[in-house]
Amino acid sequence: MIDPLKPDQLRKVCPPESLSFEGTDELKPLEGVVAQxxxxxxxxxxxxxxxxxxxxxxxxxxxxxxxxxxxxxxxxxxxxxxxxPDWCYVNNFADPQRPRALCLPPGRAHLFQADCKRLLEELKIGVPRAFEAEAYEQNRHTILEELQKQTSDELEALRKRAEAVGFGLAKTASGFMVIPLFQGKPLKPEEFEGLDEETKRLVNLRSEEVQKDLAGTRRRIRDLEREAKNRLDGMDREVATSAVDHLIEEVQERYVDHAAVRAHLEAIREDVIANVDLFRRDQSGTEGLLELTAMLRQGLDPFDRYRVNVLIExxxxxxxxxxxxxxxxxxxxxxxxxxxxxxxxxxxxxxxxxxxxxxxxxxxxxxxxxxxxxxxxxxxxxxxxxxxxxxxxxxxxxxxxxxxxxxxxxxxxxxxxxxxxxxxxxxxxxxxxxxxxxxxxxxxxxxxxSDRVARTPETILAFARLLSTCCETEGLKAFDRGAVAKLVEHSSRLVEDQERLATTFSHLLDVAREASFLAEQAGHHRVMAEDVRGAILARIKRSNRLDERLQELITERTILVDTDGGVVGQVNGIAILSLGEYHFGKPSRITARTFLGRGGIIDIEREARMGGRIHSKGVLLLSGYLGGRYAQQVPLALSASLAFEQLYEEVEGDSASSAELYAILSSLSGLPIKQGFAVTGSVNQQGVVQAIGAVNAKIEGFFDVCRARGLTGEQGVLIPASNVRHLMLREDVVEAVAAGQFQIIPVQTIDEGIALLTGREAGERDPDGTFPEGSVNALVQGRLREMAEQARAYGADSQVRPSSDRQDELP
CATH class of the missing domain: 3.40.50.300 (P-loop containing nucleotide triphosphate hydrolases)
Known part of the structure; x- marks a missing residue:
């Protein structure tokens, strides 16, 4: 028989004395990454x-x-x-819809922005001031007077030429018009109509000549105005250039090594000179009014074009x-x-x-x-x-x-x-x-x-330093080494490995924060082991309402789970239910019924579409085990049905496949299975029991049921031997095992498990292919041979009967 596990195999304790510090406040904060x-x-x-x-x-x-x-x-x-480098956007004067990007050394974009802002303010002051100079006003007045005199001379000469042929000039809102004269007075339309046809013809011919002369005069006046405007624009450009150049050059000197910046400043210079009326408008209130009005209608500042948008600095x-x-x-x-x-x-x-x-x-x-x-x-x-x-x-x-x-x-x-x-x-x-x-x-x-690292003194110290960093950063109480030891054990429990620590530091630090809160409420100078234990239990208490309710239903026998006695074809399996971060084991009764037929193993969960693919695979493997183990000389004339009783959610995973196989073997052999045991573990076609997940929650789920019913010392859980290193059980479970009230038994094969569950040796195959008489395997093999003979006899009998007789028979 296999010995149950000892208490020290069920939970790897971290002795506080193994830690080289008294509290985390003695440790240096961690700056690196923990074991990654x-x-x-x-x-x-x-x-x-x-x-x-x-x-x-x-x-x-x-x-x-x-x-x-x-x-x-x-x-x-x-x-x-x-x-x-810094980056900024500036106006593209050639195409304002495509701003240009300028690259500047680190920290210079803000200075460039300030330089452009200061340049704009100086231009707003300097440009209008240049146009207020007396010399500019005199030159402008001279050009305008010359234009006025030349225009007057042209008009006077036109008037004399028109009067010489009997026509005068009349000024209207749209310009000058030619009108005929009679005795020095304008000829009225009715007077014109009273003239003879020859006189009318002559008047019309002379009128056309005067109109041509007027058009020529208008062209000469426009040329004079254009020439005067060009002179004024040229003078304005000279004045603006003299006012702008030294301001631009002053800024350019700060960016000698930046060709793009100097090019942009040059573009500003050209635009200011070309749009100098924009600056003169501030003083006169008339120049550049149309452009200003258009931009103001858009809610924009006309001087934005000279500013700098610092994108990144x-x-x-x-x-x-x-x-x-x-x-x-x-x-x-x-x-x-x-x-x-x-x-x-x-x-x-x-x-x-x-x-x-x-x-x-x-x-x-x-x-x-x-x-x-x-x-x-x-x-x-x-x-x-x-x-x-x-x-x-x-x-x-x-x-x-x-x-x-x-x-x-x-x-x-x-x-x-x-x-x-x-x-x-x-x-x-x-x-x-x-x-x-x-x-x-x-x-x-x-x-x-990785979600886990090796549990070594170095990684434990690194974790303690990380904890010290969290305490210092968030103002938590320091942890004494007993509290750190409890957190180390909890970390191993999270990954279900005695030789590993979890790297899910967010969860561990949350536990540490709760423990610090409890320590402060209890008036502890440092966080102690009992505070960490209390924080862990409090987190479970907040999440395990459904777990407790299911335990009550099992205790009240509303959900049927036996914890004593023996039943043929019935075994206790353990499912896992997850509620957020909390998961727990739920014991479930697994039953098997075997009978003559060729249907193989019928998985009721799969047929009801309540079984997942992995669970279905686990059930199909059972046929391979039964055939290879017991049907080498005779056909497997077996039908078996498997069911999880009172389980109403989907079944997934193959961790119950060994329990299902035990139930089938019990049904075939007629040997009852001890109901004080629960079973977990998957199985392959060779009958090897394989490791499964959530082993701690499964053991604790059945332990809670047994404790509620009353621990007898004859209860326990069969687990795969390869899962022993994954045990980090609750302290109350370990204490019950130490007191001889509960057992955790590792098994490697189905033979070891069925022997423990039935109290009968499984039996090794003899060279002739038979098993020792009275063993479990012998009983199973004998029953399968009986079923094969019955199937053969039934087939032979059905072949000799008339077809009319067979019509009323069941298939």
Missing amino acids: DRAVQAITFGVGIRSEGFNLFVLGPAGTGKTTAIKRFLASEAAKLPTP HGEDGGAPVVVEPHPTCQNLLGRIEHQVHMGALYTNFLMAKGGALHRANGGFLVLEAMELLKQFFAWDQLKRTLKNRRIKIEEPGEQFHLYSTVTLEPEPIPLNVKVVLIGSPWLYYLLHALDPEFLELFKVQAEF
């Missing part, structure tokens, strides 16, 4: 390599500290890198940026173009172009949650396109689909040099890898965080 060497190496490689497409995807279970670790690591690495010697974008929409990633609403219309200009996360991270690192990115409309495609083109283009999300038509901009794209780090779960990584061909081209570095 594989991930750290991958991140180090991904950060260091500069080739295109080597962006990172950091994957691992939730709560392992991926985001915190990657931010700390990137912050450390970014501090060693050079600070990227970095401090000097600040290292590379590390940007974490929690809401990666298209606009938050690539930037946006804002609009102003005025009189029901939308207007914009280059000052309303705003940078996104890619602009802020340019030259450094951008950290994104992969799932959040994929949930945003167009964001994933836009990010891929931007990374492939290596330039950031600000555009409206709906522009490519022509969802709306309004005034917008096409800012000049900015070159991109960024390392993108996506953080997500393993299944999401492999899903993108399988379904998106471009994914592997852009994210070539896989950094995987």
Whole structure:
């Protein structure tokens, strides 16, 4: 017989005296990553390599500290890198709808913006002042007087020529017109009609000549006006140039090494000179009025064209940026173009172009949650396109689909040099890898965080230092070494492995926060082991209402589960129910009925569509075991039905396959199974019992039922021997085992398990293929041979009967 496990095999205790400190307040805070060497190496490689497409995807279970670790690591690495340049947008005077991007050294964009702002203020003062000079006014007055005199001379000469042929000039609102004269007075229309035809003809001919002379005079006057305007414009340009040049040159001297900035300042100079009336308007109130009115109607400042839009600015010697974008929409990633609403219309200009996360991270690192990115409309495609083109283009999300038509901009794209780090779960990584061909081209570095690490003194110390960091950061009470030991044990329980620790630090730190709260309420100087134990129990208490209700139903025998006696074809299995983070074991009665036939094993759960694929596979394996074990010389003439009694949810997994096989063997052999035992474990076709998951919850679920009914010392759970290292049972279970009230028995094969459950030796096969008389296997084999003979006899009998007799027989 197999010996039950000893108490020290059921839970690996962390002795407080094994820790080298009295409390976490003695430890230095942790700055690195806890025992994630594989991930750290991958991140180090991904950060260091500069080739295109080597962006990172950091994957691992939730709560392992991926985001915190990657931010700390990137912050450390970014501090060693050079600070990227500043970027700003300026007006494109040749095409205002396409603003130009200027690159400046770190910290210079704000200075350039201030320089342009100061230049504009000086131009507003200097240009009008230049036009107020006395010499300018005299020259302007002289040109206008010359124009007036020349115009008067032309008109006077025209008047004399017209009077010489009997015509005069009359000034109207639209200019001058020619009218005939009679005796020095204008000829009235009725007087003109009273003239003879020959006189009328002569008047008309002379009128045409005078009209031609008037048109020629008008052309000469327009030429004079045009010449005068050119002289005035030239004079204005000279005055404006003299007022603007020294101001522009003063700013240009600060940017000797920046050709693009100097070119922009030169464009400002040309535009100010060409639109000098815009500045003179401030003083006179008349010049440039039309342009000003048009811009004001759009809600825009006419002087915005000379300002600077600082898109991204970095401090000097600040290292590379590390940007974490929690809401990666298209606009938050690539930037946006804002609009102003005025009189029901939308207007914009280059000052309303705003940078996104890619602009802020340019030259450094951008950290994104992969799932959040994929949930945003167009964001994933836009990010891929931007990374492939290596330039950031600000555009409206709906522009490519022509969802709306309004005034917008096409800012000049900015070159991109960024390392993108996506953080997500393993299944999401492999899903993108399988379904998106471009994914592997852009994210070539896989950094995987494990959900567990080896339980060594080094990792325990690292965990304690992480706990110390959390206490210092959040103002929690320090933990004494007994409390740390309890957290270490709880960590091993989370991964169900005595030799491993969980890296789900979010859960562990939540327990630590609750324990600190309880310690403060109890007035403890440090958090003690009892506080940690209380926090763990409190978390369970908040979640186990359904667990307690099911235990009550089993205790009241509403749900039928036996914990004593023996029953043929019936065994206690254990299912797992999950409610959020809390999962627990639910004992269930598994029954088997065997009878003559060739239907094989009928899985009632599968037939009722309540069984999952893995469970169905486990049941099908039982036929292979029975056939290979007992039907080498005779056919398997067996039908068997299996059912989980009073189980109304879907059954999934193969952890009950060994229990189902025990029930079938009991039904065939006629030997009762001890109901004080529950069974878990999967089985293969060779009869080897294989490891399963959630072994602790399953044991504890049956233990709670037995304790409610009364522990007798004859109760226990059969588990796969390969699951022994996964045991981190509750302390009350361990105490019951130590007191001889409960048993945990490891089994390696079905033969070992059936012998324990029936109290009868399973029996080894003899060389002649038979089993020892009275053994379980012998009884099973004998029953299967009887069924085969009965099936053969039934078949032979049915063949000799008339067909009319067989019509009334059951099949």
